[in-house]
Amino acid sequence: MNKRKIAVVITARPSYSRVKTVLKAIVAHPGLELQLIVAASALLERYGSAVNYIENDGFEIAAKVFNVLEGENLTAAAKTTGIGILEISTVFDNLKPDIVITVADRFETMATAISASYMNIPLAHIQGGEVTGNIDEKVRHAITKLADYHFVASENARERVIKLGENADFVFNTGCPSIDIASEVVANSLHFDPYEKYGGVGAQPDLSNGYLVVMQHPVTTEYRDSRKHIEETLKAIGELNIPTLWFWPNVDAGADGTSTGIRSFREKNKLEKVHFFKNMEGDDFLVLLNNSLGLIGNSSVGIRECAFLGVPVINIGTRQNRRDRGNNVTDVDYDKDAIIEAINRIIADGKSPVSSVYGGGNAGEEIAKLLSELPLQFHKTISY
Known part of the structure; x- marks a missing residue:
């Protein structure tokens, strides 16, 4: 049986904790092959070198993408995204994944979403449908419209993604993978x-x-x-x-x-x-x-x-x-x-009451199971 190749792109230190249990579940699944791509600030020492923790946890990195433009301002963020599109597109062309996963709402994730979409690679989005009131919300909703599969973290997020016009059959409330670690x-x-x-x-x-x-x-x-x-x-x-x-x-x-x-x-x-x-x-x-x-x-x-x-x-x-x-x-x-x-x-x-609003601790395994079962075909059409 040919394994499905799942490319997961991590662009910043928070993204790794958000998706770590998904990576573990993909590696453990007999029908899936992990293609891990580490990019942007996740590679940089000044932001904590998240890549070191990824490697220490035993994950094999398929590609590294250095695309951060110095400046820490809006122009640098926009140009970093543009460089990311150029570089990540090349990585996708080399790896030829069956599904690409992008995480959350950071500006660098737009490069992943745009590259996968224009290359006709099914895109799965983790943590879509949430609102925050700043540029992250625009990025998150834009990725939702580019994505084919949606692994959301709460029921409100699921309802919001569906209201954005997405096919309810491909919107799943898996909970947040970071809760797996918290549990x-x-x-x-x-x-x-x-x-x-x-x-x-x-x-x-x-x-x-x-x-x-x-x-x-x-x-x-x-x-x-x-x-x-x-x-x-x-x-x-x-x-x-x-x-x-x-x-x-x-x-x-x-x-x-x-x-x-x-x-x-x-x-x-x-x-x-x-x-x-x-x-x-x-x-x-x-x-x-x-x-x-x-x-x-x-x-x-x-x-x-x-x-x-x-x-x-x-x-x-x-x-x-x-x-x-x-x-x-x-x-x-x-x-x-x-x-x-x-x-x-x-x-x-003292301590606050606990809440399971973002799930109960089994998101990683549920997402891996869905990745092995979802149809590798588009339910969206792009007209030119």
């Missing part, structure tokens, strides 16, 4: 020294009496204000003086402002209980989150995995607007005093 760490306690294992910079506060985790990215539609936004969070964390593990931002428009704001604040203020990391293996990161007092920032991990784990989240600003969420999320504006008040409240309240 494996629910019972774990902190079993590693993050300073020793991952290095990083800054103070090394004692974590035994509780700590916060911060992950805040720039908002692409507000990128000019990214430095001002991060400074409010820095002031709040500095004033609270609670042990904090802070993770570097994604490579989005405005990331330079966020990074500059962090570096400048560190130079002018003594952050005695804050340690900074570039990246961390997904399993370890979720263990840290599960044992933390809460997550501060605007990462989607607060909306997805933290809902399943019952970890309190202070969601700052507009990046996750309108996204399905559990009762673990408190929304605040870019305001130091509001952030401090919200943090004090979640510390006093």
Whole structure:
């Protein structure tokens, strides 16, 4: 029996954790062959070299695509996407996959979707149908219209994809693959020294009496204000003086402002209980989150995995607007005093109720099963 060749394109560190269990399930499935393509910021040291974790997990990489244009602004993002189309098209031509998988909503994923679509390769999209209110939402819905198969993470997302005009027979609520990993760490306690294992910079506060985790990215539609936004969070964390593990931002428009704001604040203020990391293996990161007092920032991990784990989240600003969420999320504006008040409240309240809004932990296996069964034919037509 000929195996179906499934090309999965990973373009950034969050994409790997979103699809890791899918990769495992594809490798384990007797009827599927994984063609793993790693591209864009997932290859770059300054964003944590996600490719190292991918290789350490034992996955064989079929191709690497270096296409990130420096600048961390809107023009660089657009040109990075264009370069990605050129390079990924060549990779697809060489590998000749039966199905291509693209993940979520980052701007680099557009290159994957456009290349597969114009090359008449069936495209499967993971995490379509969600809303956030910024450029990510435009990208996500555009990929939905280019995709042939849809593996969505919630029932609301499924209904939204169908309302966008997609064939309901090819829209599946599989849950989010990242919840698969979260389900494996629910019972774990902190079993590693993050300073020793991952290095990083800054103070090394004692974590035994509780700590916060911060992950805040720039908002692409507000990128000019990214430095001002991060400074409010820095002031709040500095004033609270609670042990904090802070993770570097994604490579989005405005990331330079966020990074500059962090570096400048560190130079002018003594952050005695804050340690900074570039990246961390997904399993370890979720263990840290599960044992933390809460997550501060605007990462989607607060909306997805933290809902399943019952970890309190202070969601700052507009990046996750309108996204399905559990009762673990408190929304605040870019305001130091509001952030401090919200943090004090979640510390006093403790763990949040758990939620399965994004699935129960078996998405990877379900997606692999569907990939082995779906018809390799188009149910969309393109007219010229």
